Amino acid sequence: MAFEGLADRLQQTIKKMTGKGKVNEQDVKEMSREVRLALLEADVNFKVVKDFVKKIRERAVGTEVMESLTPGQQVIKIVKEELTLLMGGEQSKIAVANRPPTVIMMVGLQGAGKTTTSGKLANLLRKKHNRKPLLVAADVYRPAAIDQLKTVGKQLNIPVFDKGTEANPVDIANEAIEYAKQEHLDYVIVDTAGRLHIDEQLMGELTQIKADLNPDEIFLVVDAMTGQDAVNVAESFDQQLNVTGVILTKLDGDTRGGAALSIRAVTDKPIKFAGMGEKLDELEAFHPERMASRILGMGDVLTLxxxxxxxxxxxxxxxxxxxxxxxxxxxxxxxxxxxxxxxxxxxxxxxxxxxxxxxxxxxxxxxxxxxxxxxxxxxxxxxxxxxxxxxxxxxxxxxxxxxxxxxxxxxxxxxxxxxxxxxxxxxxxxxxxxxxxxxxxxxxxxxxxx
Structure with missing residues (x-):
């Protein structure tokens, strides 16, 4: 389960507060220290942890707790609210163009799961929103990426637009949009090229595609397993492209959760979706409040x-x-x-x-x-x-x-x-x-x- 270590630590910490008839400043100080250690161990950004703990401490020693009939439960409520805010507050929904098709540009480093995630997103749009998506193979540098996208499209019975490895990625994307209009398709999901690391050539090409397509969404696909590196990657991409949202992959793995808790605070860009498994139907809309409930052991009935x-x-x-x-x-x-x-x-x-x-x-x-x-x-x-x-x-x-x-x-x-x-x-x-x-x-x- 995602956040397993963090969830255990936080649940143990707030459990000590639950049955307290009274909560004093020393109790809050001890709890804040435990929360701080739990977040740092989960690889959450240091500045993010500092601000988060400060907000909890300020609210927990305020009148809403001290004058409450159930102060322990009130503290837990505060932790949940602040955790929800840290991850974005409310669910951020996917954009819809005034005139179809809605164009989505998928960006990220090689190995983050961008191609598979493109297929998962197309599948989710079709299943949950009854849309007709088109996948676009614009990674001309890796023939394997084109083949992979075509395989995914075949498995899902979703059309894939490709022009091979010789065409220009900008031309491919533009032709795909025209094709989508002719076929009355709702979404065009452009799988762009990734690199093993951020370089000028990658960013230059992505900037050119963005300028030409004027996409409705630019989704940065980030591997949640990479921890703080994921946050650094997000910052770099956002500075160059002004991404509109983040999709976290491998959130089901043995991840410490630092990326999910840091990215929103550092980039101020919402996490829109999370990959919860390897199967093509295991992509979920990201709900900050539901995730906070799961981390704190309060369950997630709505998702169930x-x-x-x-x-x-x-x-x-x-x-x-x-x-x-x-x-x-x-x-x-x-x-x-x-x-x-x-x-x-x-x-x-x-x-x-x-x-x-x-x-x-x-x-x-x-x-x-x-x-x-x-x-x-x-x-x-x-x-x-x-x-x-x-x-x-x-x-x-x-x-x-x-x-x-x-x-x-x-x-x-x-x-x-x-x-x-x-x-x-x-x-x-x-x-x-x-x-x-x-x-x-x-x-x-x-x-x-x-």
Whole structure:
């Protein structure tokens, strides 16, 4: 998870304040010191840390805390508000041209993930905003970059405009815009050339493309894993091009979070999107308040709901609910449900979006073994259609065949069958309780991959 180390440190620090009936200046001083160390360890810019801690200290010793009935909670509220402001305050939405197409120029150093991110952005615009994007291969210096963009476009079924490696990048971009107008496309996303480091030639070419295209957005793609270097890169690009927004890649990795917390404060340019994984649908709009909540262990229910709405078929969900109520839930339904939940993202990340999950007994530090999910799927897929519909058919011979087909021991097949039956009984009982019937609660069903 992004910000994991920082999140742990900050959560431990503010936890000490939660139950306090009174908060004095010494408490605030100690908390400020801990917050300062946590941010510096996360590679947040020193000046940014200094200003952030100063604001918290000033507000925390003010009347809004000292005269509050719950001073500890009031301090946490202040930390969350200041953290949200540090990352931009409100979500910064993507620009839309008065007359289509909207032109987006993607810039950044080589290796930041610019080409893949261009594809992810096109995919997000089509899926969430119902737009028709065009990808433009304007990196003429690396044939691999053109091939990569064409591969991404093919995977997503999004058109890619390219003129090979001999054409001028400015001409390519201009021709792409004309093509987009003819085809009535909404967005033109221009993947420009990157370099291993910032140089005059790179900036000169980008400045020329900007002057010629007059883009509606100039997105700087930055690798969040590079920490303070990412902030320095952002400053250099912004001075030359006056970028309109930042897209952070690899925010799902083992990143300390310094770049995300520093870039807005240093460049005064909003983080508009964040790459949360390698898949082409793992780019999210950046919401400062939601990210602050996640860092402080308060969950992120809105993003969780959005993921569910995008990935879970409402009709299928209603059918599944009816089957669960009537205990006619089958292994085919189980597989279908697993696929829908998996499409929402890594399970440990989804748990992190549930408020208080990090404090709940049994869920705190829970390790979800994604390999176990694969094993469960292998067992179910090794069953015949009749066996999936009616597990009661199982006998020793069938179990041995399923175990051999899935490459798992018979004991695992037995355990899954037992857990599946327990779940069906529990669902039937819960349905009865909702209908007003009284009954003893049974022990909850543990998913076989937790």
């Amino acid at each position: 709901i959005e993921k569910a709405q995008e990935n879970i078929d409402e009709k299928k969900a209603k059918e599944l609910e009816e089957k669960m109520r009537s205990a006619s839930f089958t292994f085919d339904d189980f597989l279908d449900q697993m696929e829908q939940v998996k499409s929402m993202g890594p399970l440990d990340e989804l748990l992190g979006m549930i408020p208080g999950a990090n404090k709940m007994k049994g869920l705190k530090n829970v390790q979800i073994d994604e390999k176990q999910i694969v094993h469960v799927e292998a067992i179910v897929k090794s069953m015949t259609r009749q066996e999936r519909q009616d597990p009661g058919l199982m006998n020793a011979g069938r179990k041995r065949r399923i175990a051999k087909g899935s490459g798992r021991p018979v004991s695992e097949v037995n355990r899954l069958l037992k857990q599946f039956e327990e779940m069906k009984k529990m669902m039937k009982q819960m349905s009865g309780m909702q209908g007003g019937k009284k009954g003893k609660r049974k022990k909850g069903f543990n998913l076989p991959f937790m």
